[in-house]
Amino acid sequence: MPNHNTEKQWTPKIVAFFCNWCTYTAADLAGVSRIKHAPNIRVIRVMCSGRVDPQFLLDAFAKGADGVLIGGCHPGDCHYIEGNYKCLRRFQLLQKMTTDMGIEPDRLRLEWISASEGDKVRVVVNDMVSKVTKLGPLGLPDKFKSWDEEMKIFEHSIEEKEVFEHV
Amino acid sequence: MSEKPKIALYWCASCGGCEESVVDLAEDILFVVDNVDIVLWPVGLDFKKKDVEAMPDGSIVASLINGAIRTTEQEEMARMLRRKSQVVIAYGACAQLGGIPGLANQFSLETILKFVYEEAPSVVNELKTRPLERFKDNGRTTELPGLWNVVRTLDQVIDVEYYIPGCPPSPKLLKEAVLALLSGHLPPVGTVLAPDIALCEECSKKDTKPTDLKFESFKRTHLWEVDPEKCLLSQGFLCMGPATRSGCGALCVEGNMPCTGCYGPTSRVRDQGAKFLSSISSSIGADSVEDIDKILVGIPDPVGTFYRYGLPGSMLKRKVVL
Ligand code: SF4
Ligand code: SF4
Numbered sequence A: 001m002p003n004h005n006t007e008k009q010w011t012p013k014i015v016a017f018f019c020n021w022c023t024y025t026a027a028d029l030a031g032v033s034r035i036k037h038a039p040n041i042r043v044i045r046v047m048c049s050g051r052v053d054p055q056f057l058l059d060a061f062a063k064g065a066d067g068v069l070i071g072g073c074h075p076g077d078c079h080y081i082e083g084n085y086k087c088l089r090r091f092q093l094l095q096k097m098t099t100d101m102g103i104e105p106d107r108l109r110l111e112w113i114s115a116s117e118g119d120k121v122r123v124v125v126n127d128m129v130s131k132v133t134k135l136g137p138l139g140l141p142d143k144f145k146s147w148d149e150e151m152k153i154f155e156h157s158i159e160e161k162e163v164f165e166h167v
Numbered sequence B: 001m002s003e004k005p006k007i008a009l010y011w012c013a014s015c016g017g018c019e020e021s022v023v024d025l026a027e028d029i030l031f032v033v034d035n036v037d038i039v040l041w042p043v044g045l046d047f048k049k050k051d052v053e054a055m056p057d058g059s060i061v062a063s064l065i066n067g068a069i070r071t072t073e074q075e076e077m078a079r080m081l082r083r084k085s086q087v088v089i090a091y092g093a094c095a096q097l098g099g100i101p102g103l104a105n106q107f108s109l110e111t112i113l114k115f116v117y118e119e120a121p122s123v124v125n126e127l128k129t130r131p132l133e134r135f136k137d138n139g140r141t142t143e144l145p146g147l148w149n150v151v152r153t154l155d156q157v158i159d160v161e162y163y164i165p166g167c168p169p170s171p172k173l174l175k176e177a178v179l180a181l182l183s184g185h186l187p188p189v190g191t192v193l194a195p196d197i198a199l200c201e202e203c204s205k206k207d208t209k210p211t212d213l214k215f216e217s218f219k220r221t222h223l224w225e226v227d228p229e230k231c232l233l234s235q236g237f238l239c240m241g242p243a244t245r246s247g248c249g250a251l252c253v254e255g256n257m258p259c260t261g262c263y264g265p266t267s268r269v270r271d272q273g274a275k276f277l278s279s280i281s282s283s284i285g286a287d288s289v290e291d292i293d294k295i296l297v298g299i300p301d302p303v304g305t306f307y308r309y310g311l312p313g314s315m316l317k318r319k320v321v322l
């Protein structure tokens, strides 16, 4: 994702995994009905919230997402019977883990949004964008880079030493 | 004198267990010594860094490096061995994934130093003395390696061709790797030199593992008795067998201790902790947030549980804010 944001007008990037049968349709409906929500989300369509592997969520953070949103069918409505319950159970444990790793709980969110709830998409997205905006950038790719700076400093010092030793 | 292929063994941030696993080759070590020349092995033989430095680049067939990389000295040695070697093998969980030393990526360097030199219950250090990287005494300067802020896997610092997993690796894997090196029939670069199947496949309890697990609680081994006949996971113990690569012979599980995941993931998994977290949590026997959380109380330390051997090599690598 190119970063068009400058320091001043920074807005968060939010990756959304939406279930094909409900939230994705709702987001579509929101679009068709010209319901306006913050333009910060990149939606990825999945066949069920139960398909959302926690590795996808960590990968999204690691690649630069400031927040990750999962949208699934309401309890009892999952097309694959239990997918959304599995998602909820994973979510509860994953959020505990990511919080321990220093990622604020508000950056990871799970919502049940049915196909007809186009307006709920707006409410949820706007609310999440405002919360994550308050938290500021997570910026893991930049963090990874800055953590590795210490190796560069050291590379110079070995090179100097090696030149010295080889004289 | 000899034309035997040269091998170097080196250790970085590790406990010494990997060195032990070399000794555990038992009589096979004679075979190794007959067939290769060990040119560096600080634990066992008296070669110096300058001996290796004097060798031409690429003259070592393989360097087996264990341990994570935490200090400047470790990086320096790793880079030197990289230059001198045709093949570098990350040996053991710490070199491959960060290992137990990698758990330090949950704390800042200052927190660690403060604890170790000032706050640990066994420490008396009224002057709060800490080691200096550079110390002058009588006109002589002594230098100590610097500590980095981040613990890294070996391949985050130098290029690595192969990985031998385990905490520590089994002597069998080491022997097979040496045989492969001698034969010259090497697998594609990046291969983990261990079977690419889950540990459950080689576990004697696997027939009692139900296809449909349901956790009513998670149990910890010091508080509950283990039924030695039954799959540990099915009893509620967090056995990482399903998310861990086989190759150890299911050592812990055969001793009725749950697998803690030291052989790392199979090639189909990128983040072992997330995968295991996913597989066990989806089988929690509750549907509401409150009931799920009640069961999750049994996992008080998810990071330490799921990333016991793999935090630096995981997707997040290190605690985000330190
Ligand atoms: S979960 Fe553990 S005890 Fe159960 S079959 Fe797998 S390795 Fe064996
Ligand atoms: S059972 Fe698990 S923790 Fe024990 S040696 Fe094997 S892979 Fe490592």
Ligand code: FES
Pocket: A019, A020, A021, A022, A047, A048, A049, A050, A072, A073, A077, A078, A079, A080, A081, A083, A084
């Ligand atoms: S089908 Fe929508 S959450 Fe499973």
